[in-house]
Every structure is written in structure tokens, then in C-alpha cells.
Amino acid sequence: MSRAEKDPEVRGSARPTLEAVAARAGVGRGTVSRVVNGSAGVSARARAAVEKAIAELGYVPNRAARTLVTSRTDAVALVIPEAETRLVAEPYFSDTIRGVTAGLADTDMQLLLILVRTAKERERLAAYLSAQRVDGVLLVSVHEDDPLPTLLETLDLPAVLGGRRSDREPLSYVHADNASGARAAVEHLLGRGRRAVATITGPLDMEVARARLDGYRAAHGAARPDEALVAHADFTEEGGARAMRELLERRPGLDAVFAASDVMAAGAMQVLREAGLRVPRDVAVVGFDDSIVARHTDPPMTSVRQPIEEMGRTMAHMLLDEIAHPGLPHRHVALATELVVRESS
């Protein structure tokens, strides 16, 4: 039998309250509260007495009581569409979380993780967020038609997006400079003498996918690239494979492919191999994300690295700012990408 069952005092009610600390320190509740919250206007003597009492009693403030009166929750939510956790290049997920956690580390903000899987859950989430249970929201992997950002806007709840819906995104966001990254990748291919550089895009209802396609086009300068060299996919390996087959059928002479994700690039490499084409000899391949997949393909894949962990950290910092200063105008941050050259190009 657990101690808690025998003696209800052990868990819960036994914990010292503000009042107990006040009594022990021989001061009033107000003074203890001031010390705990670091407000000014407490004499050194009183402060010392309170701190001593706190230490002796092992006092920890009751968060619920505080929330009840201040209506701050000291919690932020990280909302991730469930589907993304499967599709997106693997480390994306953990890197984001790691970054966000790091950004929150010196705060005593709690991180609530919310995976949204179904439309039903999405609705529940709306109710949830409306109910003020968090001080702010981080939202990653937004699609263009995602209703959540709009909801956050109307709720006037501090929020920072990872990525943006379009280039006119009103909410604060952090994203990688996808267009430049893609452009650098394609320029790299062209610079190595490739002539017919194809691309495999992500789903075009995501701005990341569009931006990478734009970068691909921009790399061609005034010379509009052959539209038959553009194939659309969905960030999955199978999608990448399918797109590669299409491309080979349409333009058998292509000599390079830029895929908007490593996973798609891996699918493409598979198809190339099956078609008897060698990488990079016959067809050079560049991916995007520099995920773990890129390092393990054969040959190892050239890829565009995005600083995902830093993005998470930045998002967290921006959110804390917005929470602390509600009037703040929204901010838009783009972080640089970096081309990591390996043997596939």
C-alpha cells in the first residue's frame, strides 16, 4: 500500500503554502509574495527572513493558484500537424523540439506538445486555445489553407509560425531562406556544367515548396527553364520516385535533379539506379534538409542544410517577446541555409 493512501497529508495538502512561509518568517503574505516574485520594495531584513523560511520549508508556489488570479499560465503550446511527423525529414521534428526547448530553457515556461491528427482534433484545439490555457502558440509546418493561424490572429493570442503561409504572412514567423537555398543548389549544379537540371517539388500548397521552386527558377536567370523539367510530388520517398520516373520519361536526357527534400531525392536516386543511370556520373542529385538520409544514401547526397534547431530557438524567443510585450509588431525572420556538398553532385 502506498504512503499516499494511508496518509493523505503526504501528497498534496502537506505542501507548505505562502501563508505558512509568512508565518514562519514572521511577516505578512504580501511580503512573501513580493519576495517570491522579485518585486521591489522589500527590506533586506524581511527578504532574508523570507528566503530562509522558503528554504527551510521547501516552499514551491502553487501554479494553479497563481494562474487563477493572474490568468497567465506560464505555458506555451507547440502545435504540430501529425502528418508532418511522418513526412517531413526525420530530424526536423526532434531538432525543432530541441531548439524550442533550448529557447525556453531559462524561463519557467512549460512546453505543451500538441499533435493534431484529425479535423476533429483540430476543432478541439481551437476550443482549447480559445480557452486561454496557454500564453502563446508555436505553429510549425503551416499549409496555405490552414485555419489555425487565422484563428490565432482573431484570438489575438501571441503566436509564432515556423514557416509562413505566403509571402504576405501577417503573423510573426521564422523560416529558412528556402529560395536562396534552392537557388544555391541549382547554381551549384549548373556551375558544374549540368545542362538539364530538373526539379522535384513539394506540395505547392506549402510556401516552402513554392519558395524552393522559385529558387530553382531564379537560378536559371533570364533563361526560363524547360517546364517539362519540373515534376510535382509530396515530400515522400514514393512521391519522389514517381516524379523521377515522370521526368525520365519526359526528358530522358536530363543530367541533374534538385529535389525539394532529401527523402524525395532518395526516392529519385533509387529510380535512377533502377534505370541504370549512375549518380553523379549520369545524373547529379541534390536534396534539401541535410537530414540523416542524405548522409546515408549511396553515394552520400549533396543537400541544402537549414538550421532547424536555431529556427526553433528563435521561434521560442520571439514568442516570449510577444508574450512579454503584447503591443509588439509582428516580426519576420529568415535564417540562411547552407549547401553541403557530397558525392552525389
Place this chain on the structure above:
Amino acid sequence: MSRAEKDPEVRGSARPTLEAVAARAGVGRGTVSRVVNGSAGVSARARAAVEKAIAELGYVPNRAARTLVTSRTDAVALVIPEAETRLVAEPYFSDTIRGVTAGLADTDMQLLLILVRTAKERERLAAYLSAQRVDGVLLVSVHEDDPLPTLLETLDLPAVLGGRRSDREPLSYVHADNASGARAAVEHLLGRGRRAVATITGPLDMEVARARLDGYRAAHGAARPDEALVAHADFTEEGGARAMRELLERRPGLDAVFAASDVMAAGAMQVLREAGLRVPRDVAVVGFDDSIVARHTDPPMTSVRQPIEEMGRTMAHMLLDEIAHPGLPHRHVALATELVVRESS
């Protein structure tokens, strides 16, 4: 200027309270509370009136107020040592989270994600958990000397571990049947005629690593395997490579390797290739985890799959049980693994 600034009523205080619902429905607070919490003893008439009022007002209970009086928080924490998010095979992290989320889906439990990075943070966490801010704790990737499980025990806080510290683990846990999985892998190699099967272990202060090593030994039956065929590493790719070099030096004639993780196996395959040995012709390789890495090595790797998402789901369910029924004896659940045969063996 945001609406909230102009009109403080918009955010927060404007939300209807229990009292408001009661007034609107023409009943007392108690009745509304009973309806909201689904307790019995409410007439159909009253219930209908209350439900109508709730819908009209868009009432959502204030969690903090409820927590304050019940001292339930309706939140559980998932604690992950930060280091693991880097080392462990990538999808582990997201699969676990996905599983836990799924297991919590029909509840209105919140999931708090806590990444512990430093010893300092670990201490803070102790204070945090002692402060009753969650109803229960999920703890993954425990090391033998981890002080947290013991803390949870003394706090008498509902907890479920992912993995166990030893085979005498008192706390509830869910783990994969590592020994059987490893055994199956090695038997598979022996069954294909391999004679000198080496193994690369994980850090032996983790029970998973020990269990997989035990499985390796068990597969050899009465015939104790040559101890020179056992090399220790740390679940990293570099560690796997280093161990492989050691093994090749000690026993150049080995014809198979079972690594306790895919990532280590990938490192080993790299070394084998550099040594001019072909996989699987000269040396067969089997990994553990069946992570994304296994599918992308060259050749694709045979690996032992563990049902990580299901483990997460099971952990969540068990925790909910322990929270609901505090007296419950601790439970230990082992989930079966499965050998996925690919070209590396």
C-alpha cells in the same frame, strides 16, 4: 493596435464562468458543475437547460480553478534526456511522441514535454515534479544510475518508464523484448551459415544494451561465443565504426556482425566497405531498430524492428490507469520485436 489593448474584456475576463452559466440556465452552481463533470443526480430538465446555456455562452471550464480545488492538473510529463534525442535512432523520438499522444488522445490530458539537458536542469526537474504540477510522468531511455526513477518512487507519483533500469525494475515499464529480438537476429545469421558472428553493443549502463547482448549470447546456446567477437560502443555511428575496426583487428575472419542499433551498424558497414569487405558476401550485417537508416544503407540493412509507437501508446494507457487507480500494482509489459530481413544478411 490589438483589440486586447483597447478592451481588456476581450481577452480573459470576458469568458463566461460557471456562475454565468448557472444564472442563464436558472439553476445553481452545483448543478452546472455536476453537468459539466458528468456526475449523476441531475434531472433531465436541469441537464438540458444547463447544456443549452453552455452552448449559448460557449462556456469552457477554467482549468486553473479546477486544479486549485481538486489538485489534479490533468497533465502528464514526458521526460526525455536531451542527449538521447541526438543518439538514438532518429524516428525513435517522433514515434514515441506520436504513440504517447495517441494514447492520450481521448482524454483531455495535456502532454508536457520536458527535455533534460544538464545536471542543473535535472535538479530543477526534481523540484518541478515534487511540486505536483503533473498527474504522472513518462520517462524514456533510463540509464541504470538515473536518479529520477527513484525520485518518482519516493514521491509516489504515478510513473511509467520506457525501458527499465534492470530486470528487477520495481516501477511500471514498457519495453521491447530486446533479448528475443537480438537472439532472433543472431539465430538468423547462424541459420544462414555464418560461423563467426560478432556483436557491437550499446553502452552497458543501459539495460537495453545488456539485454541485446544477452540475446546475442543466448543465440549461441551452450556454445559460449568467443568473447573477442564482442565489442562495446555507445549507439553512435562513430562508435560503431570504431568497434568494427577493433573487431576486424581481433578477428579478421569474422563473417557476420550484429549491431545493437542501426546507426552503429551503418558505421560498421562503412568500415567494412573501406576494408574492402563486401556486405553481405564477406560479412553479413544486422542492425536493431529498423530505423530510417536501415532502409537507406547500401545494401539495405536487415534489422530488428521494435514497435515504438505502440510502446508509447501503451505507456500512456498504463499511466492513465495508474493515475485513475492509485493503488494499482506496478505492471511490466514487453512488446515483441520482429526481424525485418533485407539484403545485408
Place this chain on the structure above:
DNA sequence: AGCCGGATTGGGAGCGCTCCCAATCCGATG
């Protein structure tokens, strides 16, 4: 008609904290 007991109901008390104001203290000033 009067009474009984179970079903239903209302609302006081109180959870632990912050906010805020009135009270007190104390050194400095005239």
C-alpha cells in the same frame, strides 16, 4: 390528509495566490 425517504438542488466554504490600499515606520527637515 399526513408522513417518509430518496432524488434533486442551492449555495457557503475554501483551495493558494496576487493585487491593492490603508496603516505603519523611520530618517530627515524646519
Place this chain on the structure above:
DNA sequence: CATCGGATTGGGAGCGCTCCCAATCCGGCT
């Protein structure tokens, strides 16, 4: 020595909810 004002302090009020008990209601029975 009286007065003044800023610094410090104590504690009432109240946040929104659940718990619980006393009060009320009502159908059935004598």
C-alpha cells in the same frame, strides 16, 4: 520636538471551481 513623505508592510478581497451539507421536492404509502 513636531511634521512630512517615501519606504515598507499587513491583510482583505476575490480569481472560478469543487465539495459537501442542509434544504427542498415529490411520488407513494398508511
